Amino acid sequence: MNYEIKQEQKRTIAGFHLVGPWERTVKQGFEQLMKWVSGKQIVGQEWIAVYFDNPQQVPPEKLRCTTAIGVDPSFVVPPASEGVSLSGIDGGLYAVATVRVEDHDFTTPWRQFFNDLLQDSEYAMSASPCFEVYLNDGAKEGYWDLRMYVPVQAKPHR
Numbered sequence: 001m002n003y004e005i006k007q008e009q010k011r012t013i014a015g016f017h018l019v020g021p022w023e024r025t026v027k028q029g030f031e032q033l034m035k036w037v038s039g040k041q042i043v044g045q046e047w048i049a050v051y052f053d054n055p056q057q058v059p060p061e062k063l064r065c066t067t068a069i070g071v072d073p074s075f076v077v078p079p080a081s082e083g084v085s086l087s088g089i090d091g092g093l094y095a096v097a098t099v100r101v102e103d104h105d106f107t108t109p110w111r112q113f114f115n116d117l118l119q120d121s122e123y124a125m126s127a128s129p130c131f132e133v134y135l136n137d138g139a140k141e142g143y144w145d146l147r148m149y150v151p152v153q154a155k156p157h158r
Contacts, residue, residue, distance in 0.1 A: 001109070001116045003097035005123060005152060010091040013048055014075060015068025016083055021060040022051070026106075029067030032083065037069060040078050044069025047134040050089060070133075089131055094149040095123065098135075101144040113148055126151040 016032050018025035026049055037044060052064040066087065077084050095117055099109040110130075117125055128151040138144035 001097050001099070001112050003095045003113065003116065006094055006096050008091050008094050008096075008149065011046075011048070011089040012071050012073045012075060012086070013050070013066065013068035013089060014042075014044075014071045014077060014084055014086050015048075015066050017064065017066045017085055017087075019062065019064050022055070022063050022065055025063070025065055026067060029065065033067050033069065036081060036084060040081065042069070042071075042078075044071060046070035048089070048131055049134075050129050050131040052129045090128060090151075092126075092128075093123070093152050093154075095120075095125075095152045096147060096149055098145070098147050101138070101146060102142075106144075110148065113150065117150060117152070120152075122155060123152040124155050126153050 016029045018029050029049070030047075033047075036042070046069065048068050048070060050066040050068065052066075053062070055063060068087075071086075075086065077086055095113075097109075097113050101109060114125070117123070130148070130150045132149065133147045135145040135147060
């Protein structure tokens, strides 16, 4: 998989934090997010899913994610926005790959990305959340184009 190492700025996000199997919670979170965004007529910069845990180490019922939109740092959550929280995604070095997801198979590209990063001779994954930015409306188009972000750090030189 082709990827590049990029310095990313901190992102401010507003959305829903959920716990449980990602196959269920990410879909549920984006449904809640769509309702909230359209009901409050909010214009977001990006649609984002943030993943806080390693599914090989954390049981599905305890996996944490946030479905959110990117907002300006000065954004204020409107009244009557139950369950919406304002948070941030740290800036720093990220490995970034752009992929197309078909047949709702989000797992395969992430697995391939992680496997490729494990073999990188210059960078190692950091223990911070990964995230993906949606580049299209997959519900309308039948596929999702997304940009995946994995935090990395330079490996020490020997």
